[in-house]
Amino acid sequence: MSIAMDFGDWLSLFAHYLALSLLTVGGAVSAAPDMHRYLVDERGWLTDAQFSASIAIAQSAPGPNVLFVALMGWHVGLNAGGLGPAVLGMALCLGGIMLPSTALAYFATRWGHENRNRRDVRAFKQGMTPVVIALLVATGWILATGNGYRLDNWPLWLVTAAATAIVWRTKVHLLWLLAAGALLGWFGLV
Amino acid sequence: MMSPPEALPQKRPQPQSLTDLFLSFTILALQGFGGVLAVVQRDLVEKKRWLTREEFVEDWAVAQTLPGPNVVNLSLMIGSRYFGWRGALAGVAGMLVCPLLVVLCLALVYTRFAGDPQVAGALRGMGAVAAGLITATGLKLAPALRRHPLGVPLSVALALACFAGIALARLPLVYVLFAVGGLACVLTYRALPEAAA
Numbered sequence: 001m002s003i004a005m006d007f008g009d010w011l012s013l014f015a016h017y018l019a020l021s022l023l024t025v026g027g028a029v030s031a032a033p034d035m036h037r038y039l040v041d042e043r044g045w046l047t048d049a050q051f052s053a054s055i056a057i058a059q060s061a062p063g064p065n066v067l068f069v070a071l072m073g074w075h076v077g078l079n080a081g082g083l084g085p086a087v088l089g090m091a092l093c094l095g096g097i098m099l100p101s102t103a104l105a106y107f108a109t110r111w112g113h114e115n116r117n118r119r120d121v122r123a124f125k126q127g128m129t130p131v132v133i134a135l136l137v138a139t140g141w142i143l144a145t146g147n148g149y150r151l152d153n154w155p156l157w158l159v160t161a162a163a164t165a166i167v168w169r170t171k172v173h174l175l176w177l178l179a180a181g182a183l184l185g186w187f188g189l190v
Numbered sequence: 191m192m193s194p195p196e197a198l199p200q201k202r203p204q205p206q207s208l209t210d211l212f213l214s215f216t217i218l219a220l221q222g223f224g225g226v227l228a229v230v231q232r233d234l235v236e237k238k239r240w241l242t243r244e245e246f247v248e249d250w251a252v253a254q255t256l257p258g259p260n261v262v263n264l265s266l267m268i269g270s271r272y273f274g275w276r277g278a279l280a281g282v283a284g285m286l287v288c289p290l291l292v293v294l295c296l297a298l299v300y301t302r303f304a305g306d307p308q309v310a311g312a313l314r315g316m317g318a319v320a321a322g323l324i325t326a327t328g329l330k331l332a333p334a335l336r337r338h339p340l341g342v343p344l345s346v347a348l349a350l351a352c353f354a355g356i357a358l359a360r361l362p363l364v365y366v367l368f369a370v371g372g373l374a375c376v377l378t379y380r381a382l383p384e385a386a387a
Binding site for chain 1: 219225229232247250253255260262278285290293307310315316317318326328339340348349353356357363367370374376
């Protein structure tokens, strides 16, 4: 697909991601539905396939998942005419989603550290402890059961359960486990 | 922070320089298939020992509650603690720069491999392992609840309520975070002594 982007379009792309940034509690993926609405449905800057591919590529690559946002900008730029616009789109989308939340995190962290002996600061950090521990286990649960609770998924669940037990109880390097999972999948065993 | 003394006893391992921070986070990020957190916990808490388990959980609570990508927030927090704003930048850059280049390379070859059933299978297998890594990270941090001001039974009950809300009822994260988290913070506030221990 081929689109034309003028200065105002780039600016509204940047502004849209700036506005989304402070809404991304729990990670940038929580704002993905709105990005789809804006980029694909409303503006027509991305195809649905490019949108899904951006998320899929970032999830299969190492590193923070927020990089899917950079890929969306990259694809918008490619649609608008090539590598130069692609780099611009990438910088605008990633910069937009990162700047407000990172600035907030920085000042909140400094404030929290300077006031770390205050009762309310300690209550917040320690009070959230059970919640965030449970969130990690819940995230693993959701990832493992993303395809639903159908019983024919049992080989995948077995892999997840084995990986959980090994990481919990041993010091085996995590990359070995990921490689083992990749091999099992490559040969169609899971 | 530029003045580390009272919080950080002399003997404690810590990043040596901005370059050390940047490279450490780059290496962490490049190992993090399907989520970087498991690698961060393994490396920074168990190997490098820059953080204790309790400190890690508390930092993660803040990183998770603030908007923005969690592990990027976490690297910013850790970086800024040792080297101020320059450390924050080094941590965030380490998390993002090299992985961004990797993702771009993948995007260039993606169309050629996207339909390949073996590649799809490998990604599915890695996804299943990644789910195990994040679950195990939660289980490894759970002993931090032993020293929780609310006591073990109540803090475990709060954790179970949160798990049920997210994993079983599939409620939106924000609601659970503010409902269960808010309740937990209020209860903890009442349980804590007024002055710092």
